[in-house]
Amino acid sequence: MVKNKMIRKMSKHGQFKIQQMAFMLIAVVVFFALVGIFVLAFRLSSIKATANLLEEQNAMLLVSKLANSPEFSCGKAYGGTRINCVDFDKALILKQSIADYKNFWGVSNIEIRKIVGSDNEVSCSQSNYPNCNVIKLIENSSMGYDYGNFVSLCWKEKEENSDSLYDRCEVGRIIVRYKEKI
Amino acid sequence: MLKITKKKAQEEMIGFAMIIIIVAVIVLILLGLALNKPKTSTGVESYEIESFIVAGLQHTSDCSVNRGVSYAPIEDLIMECDNEQFCEDGRLACEALEATWEDILGDSWKAGEDVPVKGYLLNVTSDSRGLVSFDEGNITSNYKGSAYPLSRRGSDYSIELKVYY
Numbered sequence: 001m002v003k004n005k006m007i008r009k010m011s012k013h014g015q016f017k018i019q020q021m022a023f024m025l026i027a028v029v030v031f032f033a034l035v036g037i038f039v040l041a042f043r044l045s046s047i048k049a050t051a052n053l054l055e056e057q058n059a060m061l062l063v064s065k066l067a068n069s070p071e072f073s074c075g076k077a078y079g080g081t082r083i084n085c086v087d088f089d090k091a092l093i094l095k096q097s098i099a100d101y102k103n104f105w106g107v108s109n110i111e112i113r114k115i116v117g118s119d120n121e122v123s124c125s126q127s128n129y130p131n132c133n134v135i136k137l138i139e140n141s142s143m144g145y146d147y148g149n150f151v152s153l154c155w156k157e158k159e160e161n162s163d164s165l166y167d168r169c170e171v172g173r174i175i176v177r178y179k180e181k182i
Numbered sequence: 183m184l185k186i187t188k189k190k191a192q193e194e195m196i197g198f199a200m201i202i203i204i205v206a207v208i209v210l211i212l213l214g215l216a217l218n219k220p221k222t223s224t225g226v227e228s229y230e231i232e233s234f235i236v237a238g239l240q241h242t243s244d245c246s247v248n249r250g251v252s253y254a255p256i257e258d259l260i261m262e263c264d265n266e267q268f269c270e271d272g273r274l275a276c277e278a279l280e281a282t283w284e285d286i287l288g289d290s291w292k293a294g295e296d297v298p299v300k301g302y303l304l305n306v307t308s309d310s311r312g313l314v315s316f317d318e319g320n321i322t323s324n325y326k327g328s329a330y331p332l333s334r335r336g337s338d339y340s341i342e343l344k345v346y347y
Contacts (some may be wrong), residue, residue: 150233152240
């Protein structure tokens with residue numbers, strides 16, 4: 001009788017110990033699962049941030065080299081070779097055939113702006129050129145991050161009281177926009 | 183019996199301490215990763231300042247020094263200013279140079295209290311002699327700047343721009 005009672009007591013104690021261990025194991029598993037989820041979320045967000053950073057660097061590099069690319073550069077049209085010089089006349093013509101450059105630069109927007117005395121935005125067209133201040137070459141997105149760089153915008157301007165042309169250059173800005181990865 | 187209980191308690195304490203150490207190390211690693219974020223932009227990039235000076239030098243001013251045939255770009259106006267020449271409209275070349283830089287800088291950088299750019303300072307020198315100096319806004323301890331050298335007709339010019347943020 002006493003022996004049976006003792007066996008039952010020991011068995012109960014053993015069950016309690018097994019239960020305690022099971023709870024402990026569950027708690028440890030839940031804890032590490034939570035830590036794992038946290039780490040995974042953090043890593044995923046850093047991958048997204050890296051993708052955006054790469055896109056940003058690409059836009060920054062593009063904006064620095066765009067002015068000297070053959071599609072935009074002044075070449076020798078304004079006397080000598082100029083650096084960071086955008087031919088505004090060329091850009092207006094480029095706008096007409098921009099469909100041929102779809103995905104060529106890999107950014108969602110490209111625009112060229114005159115800076116000096118340009119409080120109101122006047123988009124350039126054949127009819128108002130050069131009395132305008134913005135040429136929007138590519139307009140795919142209104143959302144995203146803009147990167148710009150200063151350039152010299154040059155065009156041939158007519159003298160006021162004669163038909164002769166002279167070279168006119170102004171400080172402008174070339175702006176590219178890239179879309180943020182969601 | 184007492185000895186066994188004491189030993190068991192010691193083992194539990196060591197286990198508990200180990201768990202705390204492991205958790206602390208994990209938390210520290212995660213905290214380190216979270217704080218190691220890339221630097222945020224200041225709104226002013228170094229490459230922009232040099233590009234601005236290069237573009238500014240090519241900017242056509244409203245000063246003609248060749249009997250109205252054409253208007254001088256800023257880089258020519260710097261030399262005319264150094265030689266104390268006059269524009270066709272009677273202004274000193276240095277006055278025209280300063281006014282042109284003022285226009286370009288004002289429209290390009292837009293300094294103010296509530297914007298990233300707090301102020302700027304431009305110095306144009308010829309063989310270490312000051313030709314034009316122009317500043318706007320507040321001078322702070324944080325700035326990005328660039329000095330652009332220019333050599334013409336045996337003289338060395340330097341255009342230095344500092345943008346404060």
